[in-house]
Amino acid sequence: MKLTYKWESIKLLALDVDGVLTDGRIIYDSDGRSLKFFNVHDGMGLSLLRRAGIEVAFISAKSSPTIGIRAEDCGVSIVMEDISDKAEAVRQVASSVGVDLSETAFVGDDLVDIPAMKVSGLAVAVANACPEVKEAADYITSSYGGRGAVREVCELILKSKGLWESIISKYIN
Numbered sequence: 001m002k003l004t005y006k007w008e009s010i011k012l013l014a015l016d017v018d019g020v021l022t023d024g025r026i027i028y029d030s031d032g033r034s035l036k037f038f039n040v041h042d043g044m045g046l047s048l049l050r051r052a053g054i055e056v057a058f059i060s061a062k063s064s065p066t067i068g069i070r071a072e073d074c075g076v077s078i079v080m081e082d083i084s085d086k087a088e089a090v091r092q093v094a095s096s097v098g099v100d101l102s103e104t105a106f107v108g109d110d111l112v113d114i115p116a117m118k119v120s121g122l123a124v125a126v127a128n129a130c131p132e133v134k135e136a137a138d139y140i141t142s143s144y145g146g147r148g149a150v151r152e153v154c155e156l157i158l159k160s161k162g163l164w165e166s167i168i169s170k171y172i173n
Contacts, residue, residue: 007160011103017060019109023146045154046074086116
C-alpha cells in the first residue's frame with residue numbers, strides 16, 4: 001500500500017539519461033560525435049505525463065547535444081547536464097517547481113544515481129541497473145533502460161492517479 005501511495009503522490013519525475021532514457025550504449029561516429037538511442041515509447045510516455053501536468057527533468061552526469069534535442073522532442077524543459085551531485089540537482093529542481101521531495105520520483109541505473117534516489121520520495125531502478133541501485137530502489141521496472149522502462153514508470157504514475165483513461169481517451173475513442 002505504501003508504494004501505491006508513493007506513485008499517487010508523484011508531481012515530479014526526474015530521470016537519469018544514459019542507461020535510463022537510452023540503452024546505455026554510446027556510439028561514436030568517424031568524426032567523434034556521440035550517438036545515443038532513445039525509445040519512442042518512452043518519449044510518448046513522457047509526453048503523456050507532461051500533458052497531465054506532471055513535471056519531468058533530465059539529470060545527467062554527462063553532457064551531449066542529443067540530451068537537449070530529446071528533451072525538446074518530449075516537451076521537457078528541465079535539463080541538467082554535467083551533474084556530479086544528482087541529489088543536490090533533485091533538490092534544486094524540486095524547489096524550483098514547488099514540489100516536495102516526497103512528491104518526486106527518480107529513475108536511475110548506476111551508482112551515481114543512488115544519492116538522488118535516496119532523497120526522492122520514490123526511488124526507481126531500471127531492470128538492467130547495477131545490483132546496488134536495485135537494492136536502493138523502491139521499485140524495479142520490468143523493462144530495461146532505453147527499452148520501455150520510462151514508459152512503464154509514466155504509465156504507473158498516471159494509472160495510480162486515475163488519469164490514464166482520460167489521457168488516452170483522445171486516441172481510442
